[in-house]
Amino acid sequence: MSEYKKEGGMIRGIPHDTIESNLPILAVFVAILVAVGGIVEIVPAYHLEDSEPNVEGVRPLTPLELEGFAIFRREGCFLCHSQMIRPFRDEKERFGHFSLAIESGFDHNYAWGSKRTGPDLARLGKKYTDAWHIQHLRHPRSVVPESVMPNYFFLEETKLKTNLTKKRMEVLAMMNVPYSTDDIANWEADLKAQAGVDDGDGEDDLRARYERKTWEHDGKVIQWTDSFEPTELNVRAFDGDASDVTEMDALIAYLQQLGTHVHFEEGVDYYHDKFGQPYRE
Amino acid sequence: MSSVAEKDEYNYDIVKFCVIVGIMMGVVGTFIGTWVASELAWPFLNFDVAEVSFGRLRPVHTNTVIFGFGGFLLYGAGFYMVQHATHARVAFEKVAWTAVFTWLIAMLCIWATLPLGMTQSKEYHEPEWWIDLIMAVSWVCMTISFLGTIARRKMSHIYVGLWFFMTMLFMVTYIFVFNGLCIPVDFTFSYSAYAGIHDAMTQWWWGHNAVGFFLTAGFIGVMYYFVPKHANRPIYSYRLSVLHFWSLTFLYVWVGAHHLHYTAIPDWTLSLGAGMSIALIFPSWGGMINGMMTMSGAWDKIRTDPVMRFMVVALAFYGMSTFEGPLMGTKSVNALSHYTDWTVGHVHSGALGWNAMIAIGAMYHMITRMWNTEMWSAKLVNTHFWVHLTGAIFYITAMWGSGVLQGLMWRAFDEYGNLVYTFADSVAAMHPFYALRATGGFLVFCGFCIMLYNTLKTISAVKAGTNVTLTAEARA
Numbered sequence: 011m012s013e014y015k016k017e018g019g020m021i022r023g024i025p026h027d028t029i030e031s032n033l034p035i036l037a038v039f040v041a042i043l044v045a046v047g048g049i050v051e052i053v054p055a056y057h058l059e060d061s062e063p064n065v066e067g068v069r070p071l072t073p074l075e076l077e078g079f080a081i082f083r084r085e086g087c088f089l090c091h092s093q094m095i096r097p098f099r100d101e102k103e104r105f106g107h108f109s110l111a112i113e114s115g116f117d118h119n120y121a122w123g124s125k126r127t128g129p130d131l132a133r134l135g136k137k138y139t140d141a142w143h144i145q146h147l148r149h150p151r152s153v154v155p156e157s158v159m160p161n162y163f164f165l166e167e168t169k170l171k172t173n174l175t176k177k178r179m180e181v182l183a184m185m186n187v188p189y190s191t192d193d194i195a196n197w198e199a200d201l202k203a204q205a206g207v208d209d210g211d212g213e214d215d216l217r218a219r220y221e222r223k224t225w226e227h228d229g230k231v232i233q234w235t236d237s238f239e240p241t242e243l244n245v246r247a248f249d250g251d252a253s254d255v256t257e258m259d260a261l262i263a264y265l266q267q268l269g270t271h272v273h274f275e276e277g278v279d280y281y282h283d284k285f286g287q288p289y290r291e
Numbered sequence: 292m293s294s295v296a297e298k299d300e301y302n303y304d305i306v307k308f309c310v311i312v313g314i315m316m317g318v319v320g321t322f323i324g325t326w327v328a329s330e331l332a333w334p335f336l337n338f339d340v341a342e343v344s345f346g347r348l349r350p351v352h353t354n355t356v357i358f359g360f361g362g363f364l365l366y367g368a369g370f371y372m373v374q375h376a377t378h379a380r381v382a383f384e385k386v387a388w389t390a391v392f393t394w395l396i397a398m399l400c401i402w403a404t405l406p407l408g409m410t411q412s413k414e415y416h417e418p419e420w421w422i423d424l425i426m427a428v429s430w431v432c433m434t435i436s437f438l439g440t441i442a443r444r445k446m447s448h449i450y451v452g453l454w455f456f457m458t459m460l461f462m463v464t465y466i467f468v469f470n471g472l473c474i475p476v477d478f479t480f481s482y483s484a485y486a487g488i489h490d491a492m493t494q495w496w497w498g499h500n501a502v503g504f505f506l507t508a509g510f511i512g513v514m515y516y517f518v519p520k521h522a523n524r525p526i527y528s529y530r531l532s533v534l535h536f537w538s539l540t541f542l543y544v545w546v547g548a549h550h551l552h553y554t555a556i557p558d559w560t561l562s563l564g565a566g567m568s569i570a571l572i573f574p575s576w577g578g579m580i581n582g583m584m585t586m587s588g589a590w591d592k593i594r595t596d597p598v599m600r601f602m603v604v605a606l607a608f609y610g611m612s613t614f615e616g617p618l619m620g621t622k623s624v625n626a627l628s629h630y631t632d633w634t635v636g637h638v639h640s641g642a643l644g645w646n647a648m649i650a651i652g653a654m655y656h657m658i659t660r661m662w663n664t665e666m667w668s669a670k671l672v673n674t675h676f677w678v679h680l681t682g683a684i685f686y687i688t689a690m691w692g693s694g695v696l697q698g699l700m701w702r703a704f705d706e707y708g709n710l711v712y713t714f715a716d717s718v719a720a721m722h723p724f725y726a727l728r729a730t731g732g733f734l735v736f737c738g739f740c741i742m743l744y745n746t747l748k749t750i751s752a753v754k755a756g757t758n759v760t761l762t763a764e765a766r767a
Contacts, residue, residue: 026533030454031447033438037457040540044462044504047544047567048469048496051560055488058557080480084408086346092630096553100702103710111488111555119412119483120490122554126630126697127331129714151334156719160330160337160344174476181474181482 065280066234067241067271070116070187071264072220073175073201074255078264080178081257082121085162090127093268106133107274116187128159133269140248143262166249166258172201188227193219204263205255206247213245241270298445299380302370303661305387309367310654310661312395314743316359317647321736323352328732332725342406350417351405356642357415357506358426359398364650365509366391366433369456371657372516373440376450382439390432397425409479413494415501416470420481423471430467434460451532455512458540462504470497488556492548499547502638506646508539511578517653518582518602522592523764527584535577542571549620552629561622568620575613582606597673601652604680608644612637627698632724636690643683643735651679651742658746663766664758667748675741682734685727693724 020026029035071079082088095101097108109132114120138146144166145152150159176197183189193200200219203212220243223234234240248262274280330336330345337344370381381387400422404410410417418426437460441449470493472484483490519526526532548556548564583606586592592599615637619628628634655672659665666672700720703711752758 021530021533027448030449030451033441033449036449036454037438037461040454040458041461043537043541044458044544045465046541048465048500051545051548051563052489052492052496055492055557055560083410083412084347085341085344086349086408086410086412088412089346089349089414094554096626096629098553098626098702100704100710104701104714109555114487114491114555116486118486118490120485120487120494121412122491122551124414124550124630125632125634128718130630154715156715158331158334158718158721158725160334160346161339162341162344163339164341174480177476178480178482181476184474185482185484186486 065110065112065272066238067273068112068115069220069225069240069271070182070189070193071267072204072216072243073172073179073197074204074260075264075267076178076182077170077172077175077201077257078260078262079117079121080174081165081261082264083119087131088121088123090123090125090159091129091131092123092126093130093132094122095130095132101130105130106269107280109269110272110280113269113272116182118182118185118187128157131265131268135266135268135270136244140246140250140262140266143265144249144258147258147261164257165261166251166256168257170255170257170260172198172255175201183227186227188225188232190226202255204243204245205259206245206252207255216245217243238273241267241273243267298378299374301374302381302384302387305381305384305391306367306371306657307661309363309370309391310657311746313360313363313367313650314654314739314746316355316363316398317651317739318736318743320352320355320360321732321739323348323355325729325732325736327352328725328729332722332729341408347406347408347410350410350414351402353415354401354405354417355398357501358394358401361506361510361646361650362394362398364654365456365459365505365513366394367657368513368517368650368653369433369437369509371661372450372452372513373437373456375520376453376516377440377444377446379440379443379445381436382443383436386432386439387436390429390436393425393429393432397422397429400425404479407479411471411473411481411483413470413483414498416467416494416497419479420471420473420475421478423467427467430460430464434464450516451526451529451536452512452515454536455508455515458536459504459509459512462500462508462544466497466500466504470494488554491551491554492556492560495547495550496544497547499550500544502641503543503546506641507543507575510646510649511539513653514578514582514602514606514649517649517656518606519585521596521599521602521652521656522586522589524585524587524589527581527587531577531581535574535581539571539574539578542567542574546571546620549625550629552622552625565621565625568617571620572613572617575616576610579606579610579613583610597669597676598652598655600676601648601655601679604676605645605648605652608640608648608683612641612645615640627702628694631694631697632690632721633694633698636687636694639683639690640687643679643686647683647735648679651675654742658749659761660766662750662753662758663760664749664753665761667745667752667758671741671745675738675745678734678741679738682731682736682738685731685734687731689724689727689731693721693728696720696724 095105095109147165148163149161150157179189179194179197199212200216202208203216221240225232244266249256249258327345327349401418409419473481475481485493545567546564548560549568552561593603618624697717700712700717705711
């Protein structure tokens with residue numbers, strides 16, 4: 011190894027010779043320099059109000075949908091399906107209104123994905139029937155011959171494990187998800203009610219909890235306007251079988267609510283104007 | 292300028308271990324990669340077994356090649372070059388061995404958990420929180436041992452390759468810790484500490500800087516030691532190395548935002564990311580030019596020495612993919628390329644072209660120097676080069692074709708203003724490209740098998756005493 015040339019140890023007045031001969035100095039310079047970019051780009055979004063323009067309607071997932079989200083994550087669905095529609099004409103035609111920041115505001119972890127081997131799912135909710143989803147998940151190519159998706163028939167054969175459901179809600183409530191103590195205490199009744207395995211006994215309670223207009227978290231109250239009607243919950247035996255709750259129930263419950271919370275109105279521009287303010291008051 | 296008093300006896304055992312495990316990781320990682328690529332071309336290969344379905348197996352591939360192959364190369368080459376460039380033996384050897392073993396344990400845990408669906412669902416950061424902790428222990432041990440060795444150096448200056456390596460050690464610590472922050476639900480599941488746009492931004496700050504520091508700064512450090520050493524030429528420009536070191540260290544951090552163009556992230560962040568992406572071409576090409584020009588006066592070696600050829604072609608790929616990156620980081624190009632296979636192709640022109648080839652070159656170099664031997668078969672090294680290069684080119688061109696085609700099909704409108712293609716049309720159109728891509732991946736896998744075979748034969752020849760020792764010139 012030949013030694014590189016030194017030019018008096020100074021480069022344009024900077025004593026680089028000293029810097030590169032002194033481990034602590036070099037280390038501190040590097041440690042500071044690499045921190046800058048991340049701080050500038052990540053931290054302000056927590057403090058700028060227009061980062062997540064406030065639009066009514068986005069609620070936390072119900073216990074059943076939350077389990078569905080966990081299955082979505084377990085199977086790595088997000089590797090091929092994005093949940094982030096960009097504001098382009100073709101994406102609007104194909105998938106619907108572009109995604110708003112607030113729509114994934116309760117998503118720990120975010121599920122935007124980075125690749126569309128399959129189509130975007132951000133507004134999949136209510137687009138297809140449950141029967142279509144069941145058949146498609148069982149054997150995708152029986153519905154879409156061009157598909158390269160794996161078969162997920164085992165979902166309807168697998169009883170949903172619910173040993174973590176309560177803990178999941180508690181953990182999310184520790185962060186920014188506005189589950190009340192009441193929501194968490196009634197997780198099991200709500201889960202069964204939504205999957206239709208309780209003969210409809212718990213449906214009213216479930217709807218009262220997840221179609222409410224007041225969400226409180228950490229002393230901060232979000233109150234939706236009186237005229238706003240929250241999206242109705244999907245309550246039924248999603249896998250067509252009301253005898254038990256399967257993974258298929260949970261996953262379809264999750265898929266059928268995707269992108270249905272916000273009621274987009276004609277003529278309202280949900281994007282920022284050029285000064286960064288939302289158009290809508 | 293050399294103020295070397297004497298050289299310590301180097302610890303080669305730890306390097307040998309890392310190199311051999313690294314090659315095995317290359318074999319396993321590219322095998323799984325070929326498999327998942329084939330699943331997309333021929334879906335029956337999912338075999339209706341959840342554990343090997345694409346969604347669960349793909350992260351096993353990425354983790355094995357990045358952290359298995361790339362990780363063991365960085366550990367091995369790091370311990371090799373820090374000893375050679377400081378003339379000191381590895382500091383805190385037990386700590387160094389701990390780093391290596393915990394990394395291996397983490398890899399085994401990754402193989403055991405990801406197919407079961409235990410994932411944080413953050414790309415390139417999938418292993419659950421407790422595996423993160425094992426990896427963190429390893430990384431801290433590596434950092435202590437590496438910096439400790441630099442502190443024991445026998446000369447005043449710290450070699451430029453080591454600056455880059457140190458930058459990697461620091462930055463990867465930051466991004467790994469902050470992106471990994473989560474609240475565990477139990478051993479199989481945790482929720483990220485961030486949600487929505489914040490999680491996305493933190494994830495791609497990690498995602499792009501895992502590329503920028505783990506796979507770039509670390510590997511540039513490797514390049515700075517092994518290219519001049521193998522070419523037996525001095526680094527072309529000291530000033531250029533200083534300039535591109537500081538600019539790369541500063542700039543790379545900013546560009547992660549370009550993974551999120553046109554999403555719900557605030558626009559100013561994305562514009563900043565795009566601008567910095569374009570600026571990043573200068574430090575990137577600074578490194579590429581410095582490496583390439585080091586070959587001045589030694590260009591004849593790429594005709595006769597396949598190891599040199601690996602390194603030079605790696606630099607060429609580095610130059611190409613760091614041109615492609617800024618291009619894709621601009622908003623208008625990204626509008627087409629995002630969500631398509633072009634991204635996958637870009638990653639692999641970096642991974643198969645730059646990372647794998649500089650790693651393979653460095654590994655062959657280290658094997659011959661550490662065992663003081665020629666490779667068992669020089670012909671097989673040459674074969675490895677051509678097989679690997681062909682595979683990489685198949686892969687990259689297939690993904691360019693499919694990516695651009697996908698992007699164009701999605702946005703095609705007819706004269707009545709209707710979409711021309713359904714999404715399923717675009718999936719069907721990908722099939723020939725996916726088949727070609729899988730073929731390319733298979734060739735790369737074959738290359739790694741050849742390398743493993745040649746290496747094992749070389750070592751057993753050394754043990755049997757039937758090898759050809761290096762010439763004094765090569766040993767120098």
